[in-house]
Amino acid sequence: MMPVKNWNVDFESNINAKQQPIYENIDLLNEIAKKLASFQPIASFDKILTLRQKLANLNEDSFIIQGGDCAEPILNDPTTYGRKTEEFFNEITEILKAKYKKTIKIARIAGQFAKPRSQKYETINGTTFEVYKGDLINGFEFNKEDRKPDPLRMIKGYEHAKKIYDLNLDFYTSHEGLLIPYEASLIRQKDNHYYSSSGDFIWIGNKTRFINSYHIKLFSKVINPIGIKIGPSTTKEEIDFIVNKLNPNNENNKLIFISRMGVKNIHKKLPSLLKYTQKMNYNIIWICDPLHGNTYKDENDIKRRSFNDIISEVKLFFNICSDNNILPSGLHLEMTYENVSECVKQNEPNEEPYLSLCDPRLNKHQTLELLKSL
Ligand code: PEP
Ligand code: MN
Numbered sequence: 001m002m003p004v005k006n007w008n009v010d011f012e013s014n015i016n017a018k019q020q021p022i023y024e025n026i027d028l029l030n031e032i033a034k035k036l037a038s039f040q041p042i043a044s045f046d047k048i049l050t051l052r053q054k055l056a057n058l059n060e061d062s063f064i065i066q067g068g069d070c071a072e073p074i075l076n077d078p079t080t081y082g083r084k085t086e087e088f089f090n091e092i093t094e095i096l097k098a099k100y101k102k103t104i105k106i107a108r109i110a111g112q113f114a115k116p117r118s119q120k121y122e123t124i125n126g127t128t129f130e131v132y133k134g135d136l137i138n139g140f141e142f143n144k145e146d147r148k149p150d151p152l153r154m155i156k157g158y159e160h161a162k163k164i165y166d167l168n169l170d171f172y173t174s175h176e177g178l179l180i181p182y183e184a185s186l187i188r189q190k191d192n193h194y195y196s197s198s199g200d201f202i203w204i205g206n207k208t209r210f211i212n213s214y215h216i217k218l219f220s221k222v223i224n225p226i227g228i229k230i231g232p233s234t235t236k237e238e239i240d241f242i243v244n245k246l247n248p249n250n251e252n253n254k255l256i257f258i259s260r261m262g263v264k265n266i267h268k269k270l271p272s273l274l275k276y277t278q279k280m281n282y283n284i285i286w287i288c289d290p291l292h293g294n295t296y297k298d299e300n301d302i303k304r305r306s307f308n309d310i311i312s313e314v315k316l317f318f319n320i321c322s323d324n325n326i327l328p329s330g331l332h333l334e335m336t337y338e339n340v341s342e343c344v345k346q347n348e349p350n351e352e353p354y355l356s357l358c359d360p361r362l363n364k365h366q367t368l369e370l371l372k373s374l
Contacts, residue, residue, distance in 0.1 A: 017180045017214035019116040019207055021130075021137045021149035029181060032151040036158060036185035041197030042110065042165050043173065045190045048200050048224050051172050054104050055225055055253035055285060063100040064256075064287055064330025065092055066174060066201075066227075067367070068108030070359035071115050074135040074153070074160045078110075082164040085109055088337040088364065089171050095371045104172070104330070110161040111175035111199040114182070115358055116207040132357065136179055140357050154182050161198070174201035174227070177219055178208065187222060194221045203227030203258060206292070209234075211241045220245040227256040227332075231293065232265040236276050243282050252283040258332045259286060262293025263313040266320065274324040288317035289332035291343075295359060298344075305360050307345035311373060318374075333370075335362040 023029045058064075068085065075081055089105045096103045115134035122131045122142070129147040132140050136157040139146030165173060177183045177196065186198040196202050196219065206229040208215040219226050226246050247255045257277075261269050277284050290313035291305055298304045314331065321328040334356075341352040342360030352363070362370065 017208075017218075019178060019205075020180055021133060023149050023151055025151070029151040032154050033181040033185045036154060036182065039158060040162070041188050042158065042162050042186065043195075043197045043200050043224075044165075045188075045193075045195050045197075047172070048195055051104075051106075051200050052223070052225055052253045054102075055256075058285060058327065058329055060327065061101040062104065062329070063096055063102070064104045064106065064285075065089070065096065065333075065371075066106040066108065066287065066330065067092075067333035067335045069112060069336060069356070070108075070334045070361060071132075071134050071357040072109060072112040072175075073357060074113055074156050078160045078163045079167065082109065082167050082169055084337050086169040086171060088335075088367075091364075091368065092371060095368055096374075099374055105170065106172045106174045106201055107169075108174055108334070109171075110164040110173040111157070113157055113160075114176065114178040116176070116178060116205050118207075134178075134358070136182060151181070154179070154185075157182065158186075172200040174203065175199050176205045177202040177215060178205065180214065180218065184218060187218075193223045196222045196224045199224075201225050201227065201256075203229060203256070205229050206231040206260060209238070209242065211238055216242060216245050225254055225256060227258050229289065229292070230257045230259050230261075230273065232261050232269045234269075234273060236273070239273065239276065239282070240280075243280075243284075247283065250281070250283050253285075255283070256285045256287060256329075258289045259317060260289040260292040260332075261313070263290075263309045263316065265293060266313055266316045270317070270320050271324060274320065274326050278324065278326070285329050286321060286326055287330040287332055288314060288328065290314045290317070291334045291359070291362075302354065303360055305343045307343055307348075307362075307366055307370075310343065310362070311370060314370065314374070331371075333362060333367060334359055335364075335367040337364050339363060 093103045113134045113136040117131045188197045204215045290310045294305045294309040318328045339352045340363050341350045
């Protein structure tokens with residue numbers, strides 16, 4: 001419910017954006033947004049163009065690997081986190097080399113800290129607070145103070161993201177473009193183009209990609225490649241809206257559809273959408289997120305995903321794409337180099353900690369095994 005005002009790009013106002021926090025102090029919010037708009041860009045215009053160039057040249061020999069935390073923490077010292085992520089991506093590339101000549105590495109990092117949630121509130125032992133929405137919005141600790149949305153967190157997020165980006169690591173950065181005041185304030189202009197300087201690659205989540213979505217309209221102005229999560233409820237009309245808004249010139253290096261159907265739905269839902277995009281001659285790069293359609297709660301009410309389901313969805317995705325003459329161009333994963341037991345793998349003891357701030361991630365061993373199976 002956020003009227004956009006006083007920010008450097010004057011997009012249509014009075015349109016409700018879904019999944020936005022309600023800030024108590026609107027004057028402070030606008031002050032922070034103005035401040036952000038005066039800061040240096042995070043992502044570089046030229047780097048974004050190199051990513052567009054790489055996407056223009058995709059073929060059977062190339063593979064997009066996008067991955068990282070579900071919810072990135074905002075850290076005081078993001079340098080180690082950035083460097084360890086780079087090392088992890090290098091290990092991943094070594095494995096992908098066996099099958100693909102070129103990998104395009106895109107980390108969920110330097111901005112992946114605003115989360116869409118299905119519930120507004122969380123109740124533990126009879127006490128209710130707002131749900132955790134990511135470090136950019138509120139805090140993880142279960143108490144009133146932490147759970148209150150605080151606009152000052154946007155400055156901390158910016159600083160964390162900028163530090164990581166300025167390390168010039170060997171990957172592109174990406175995140176879900178969710179929090180409107182943050183994202184709108186970081187849209188910049190260069191050479192007569194708008195670009196999102198909050199990250200190299202921005203995607204729009206499954207909960208905010210509907211017809212007339214504020215998020216789609218906001219990002220329709222920028223030259224960055226844009227991802228869209230495509231869940232089982234996606235309709236052909238929504239695809240028309242997305243394509244018309246985000247890729248009106250039907251360029252081949254602009255729109256990435258991230259299929260996240262779930263192993264149970266993919267064979268029912270994906271083929272007709274692929275056929276439709278073919279029939280309409282839409283230029284779309286298809287990749288698969290085999291995690292988000294496969295989440296369940298275990299007997300302790302903890303979010304889990306089964307490694308078997310993840311592997312199965314990836315296989316089905318590749319098969320369904322090739323049946324429909326579509327190039328399966330890569331994967332989008334929630335993964336970490338940390339030793340965790342979050343996703344469940346048969347015969348793997350569940351003895352490492354659960355450290356994710358939100359959804360369960362593949363640990364290093366699981367990630368590498370999945371990529372070896374391609
Ligand atoms: C995510 O990628 O963390 C996410 C929320 O995904 P989706 O929008 O596909 O549910
Ligand atoms: Mn997630």
